[in-house]
Amino acid sequence: MSETAASPEVHYDAHAVEEKWLPVWERLDAFRADDAAVLAGDKPKFYGLTMFPYPSGDLHMGHAEVMALHDVLCRYKRFRGFEVLNPMGWDSFGLPAENAAIKNDEHPATYTYANIETQFSSFKKYGLSFDWSRRLHTSDPEYYHWTQWIFLKLREQGLAYRKNSPVNWCPNDQTVLANEQVLADGTCERCGAVVTKKELTQWYFRTTAYAQELYDSLDDLQDTWIAKVVNAQRNWIGRSEGAHVSFDVAGHEPITVFTTRPDTLVGATFMVVAADAKLAQELVTPERAQALEDYLAEVRKSSDIDRLATDRPKTGVDLGVTATNPLTGEEIPVWAADYVLADYGTGAIMAVPAHDDRDREFAEKFGLPIVPVYDDEQPYDKAAEVSRAIAAVEANGHGEGTVNFRLRDWLLSRQRYWGAPIPIIHCPVDGEVPVPEDQLPVVLPELRGADLKPKGTSPLGAAAEWVNVSCPTCGGPATRDTDTMDTFVDSSWYFFRYLSPHDGSQAFDPALAKAWGPVDFYLGGSEHAVLHLLYARFFTKAMRDMGLIDWDEPFSAYLSQGTVINNGHKMSKSLGNGVALGAQLDEFGVDAVRLTLVFASPPEDNIDWADVSPAGSAKFLQRAWRLSGDVTSPAGTDPSTGDVALRKVTHKTLSEAEHLLDSYRFNVVVARTMELVNATRKAIDSGCGPEDPAVREAAEAVAILLSLVAPYTAEEMWERLGHQPSVAQAAWPTVDPALLVEDAVTAVVQIQGKVRGRLEVSPDISEADLEAAALADPAVVKAIDGRPVRKVIVRAPKLVNIVV
C-alpha cells in the first residue's frame, strides 16, 4: 500500500506510525500494575491472564489472536477504573528446545532464550498492554527454585508420592506421559507416536484426593467458564455414583467390585476380573493357570489401539473358581477377560448379562446364564431400587454406596533433561530425602548435544558429579533423583509467581495473592481444556489447604479462543497453507491485523483467514483516522451544544460497547464502532458539518473505542485531535442517559403477529393512547377489514398486536 503515494490528508503510513509511538509508550510505561493501590484497596483490581507461550520460533497467528482479544478486555478494564494486572512470560522448559539442542550440539538454553528474545520484541511491536516488569521464564533457576519448593510442600502433605505401576511410555520421546497427555486414539499428544505401557517407579501428584472437589466446584464455574471446557472437565474427572459390593470366595479374600447398578445384583450370574490384573493370577486354580497364561499372552499381543475398538468380539477364560452372590447366595463362576480394565474401579466386575450389553455378549458367547431382574417393558423406578439394593448389601455387610472417579493421579516424572529437577535425594539408609529448602534450587547440571540423546533413562543420570551427593540426613553417599518434572508443573502455578516475580525469599507474596487473586479473566487455547486447567485447579486447592491462599479456584472466568485456520483447514507445514504473521503485519500493519482478528467472529469461534479481509480492516482504520483530521473545533470544546442526532449515536454506541465488552462480544464492539465512524462521516459531509462540537465528541469516542483494538491508529487520532499521549490514559467518556432516550420511536402495529402499520409516537406514550392511535390508523383499519377485534396487546411504546 506504500506505492499509493496519496496526500497525508487521506492516508497515514501504518509502519511509520508504529515506529513513532513505540518509544513514546516505552517512556510512558502506562501499563505497570500498582501493587500498593490494590493492597490499600483504593481501586478495584482486575487480574487478566493470557496463557504464556512456549518459545518455539517467533509468534504466530494463534498468538496474535489470543493476545489481541485479551488486550481488548484489559485495556477496557483500565479505562473503567480498574487497577489492571496483565503480565506475560514464557513457559520455557520443554522438549522442542532439547531436541534442537541434540540436533545442533548445543545447550537447550541457547535455543530457548534466543527464541524468547525474538518473541519479546515481536510482542512489543504488537502493541500489547502488558506489564513487562513482571516477565518470567519457567526455565530460570529463580523460577524453578519455587517449582521445586512447591513439589516438596505437596510431598509433605502426602500429595506427591512415588509408586511402581504400569505407565504410559512414549517410545519416540523416550519418556513417560501422564494420562492427560495420551490422546483418545492412544497416541502421544506431543509427537503422535503410539504410546506403550511400561512398568516403572515414578512420581505422582495425588490429584484424586481432590477429585470430588474438582468436580463439584465446576458448578460454580458453570456460568463464567466456556461451557465446552466445563463439560470436558466433567467428563475427564468422570464421577459416577454406585456401590462397592464384595463377593465371598472360598479360600481367598472376597472380590470387591464397583457397580453403578447395584439394583441388578440378583441378576449377577458371573464375575469378570481384568486379565492383566494381579487379582486374576491370585484367583486362578492350578488347573486353569496355563489357560490364563495363554490367554494373557494373546491379550498382550494386541496393541492398545486394538483394545480401543469397542466392537471386538468378547474373549476370556474361566479361572476355575466361584464366588458367592451376596444377595442370592448362589455360587457364580469367575472369569478373566480383557473387556474389564485393570485400572478402573477395582479391576473386577459383577456381570449382569440381562441388563448390560457387554455382559450379555460375553454370556452368550460362553453359554453363561442370563437372569433378568426386571422387565424392560414395565415401568421401573431405578433410583429407588438402587437405594434399596445399597441398603440391602450394607445390611448384610457386603457393600456400601460409593462414588468412583475416572480421574487418575498425575504422573509427573519425565526422563528428559530440560525441566525442573525433582528435589529428592535417594539414600540407601534414609530412603527418599527431600533436598533441604536452603539448598534449593537444585540447578540443572550443564549438559549439551549428544549427552541429551534419549536413551530411556534420564540424561541427568550421566552427570556423575551432580548425581552423587551426601545424604542430607546421615551424610552418607546418596544419589539425586535424576528425573525432571512434567512441564505442566511449571505452568500450574505461574499465575502466582506473576504477583511477586522477583521475590527471592518466597514463591509468592501471600498478601499480594490475597489482594490480586484469583485471576479474574483467563484466555487461552481449548487444547488445554483438561490438562493445564485441571492441574492449575489442583495446585490452587492444594495451596489453599496449605494455608498459602484463601481462594478455591484459580480462574474466576475462562474463555478459550478459536483457532486461526486457512481455507477450512488447520494451518500446518505439511499442508503448506500457513499464513505467516510477520508477512501479514508487514503488509497491513499491526492494527489492521489485530482488528481483523477481533472483528472476524466471536472470540471462541474459529477464524478462517480465507473469510476475512485485513485489507478491509486497513481501509476502515484509514477512514476512522481521517475523521480526526476533519474535526475543526478545538480540543476541550464543550459538546453539549452539538448536533443532537450525532450525539445520540455517539452515546448509544458507548453505552452498547460497555455492555458488549462486559460479555466479551468484541466483534460486535468493532461493528458498533464502524457504525459510529459512518455516522460521523455523514455528519461531516452532509450533516452538521466538521465544526460542530458533536463531531469532535464522536471522533474522540472513536479514538477511545479503537484504542482497545488498534492502539497505533487510535494514538495517532488522539494526537491529531489535539491531545497529549496516551489515548490509553484518556478518560472513558461518560454516557449521558438523557441522550439515550429517543424523541420519537416507531411503534409497530401487528395484526395476527404480522406487521400491518407503523406509527411515529413519543417514547412515553401511554398504552391507552397507543392503542387508540393504532386502531385509528387508516392502514390498520383497512387491514382489519371490519372483522371484530378480539384482543389487543399493547407494549408501549414499541408495539401493538391486534387479534381479530
Place this chain on the structure above:
RNA sequence: GCCCCGGUAGUCCAACGGCAGAGACAAUGUGCUCAAACCACAUCCAGUGUGGGUUCGAAUCCCACCCGGGGCACCA
C-alpha cells in the same frame, strides 16, 4: 453409545420472546482513470437445518429428529 456447543443472505457474522440485518467480505453498477488497481458512492442478497409444541407474537423458549464441531468411551 453418553455428555456439551452450534446451525440466520454466496461468505463471515448481528438481532432484552416484538419491524429478521447492525457491521463486514464477495458480487454488480456508477464516478475517478487512457486503462486497471486504489478510492468514493450506490445496488444486490436470507425468512433463520427439519417437524411438532407453548404464545397475541418464536431465529430466540420446550420436545423430537437431521447436520457440523468438541469431550468421554468395552468406565462396569
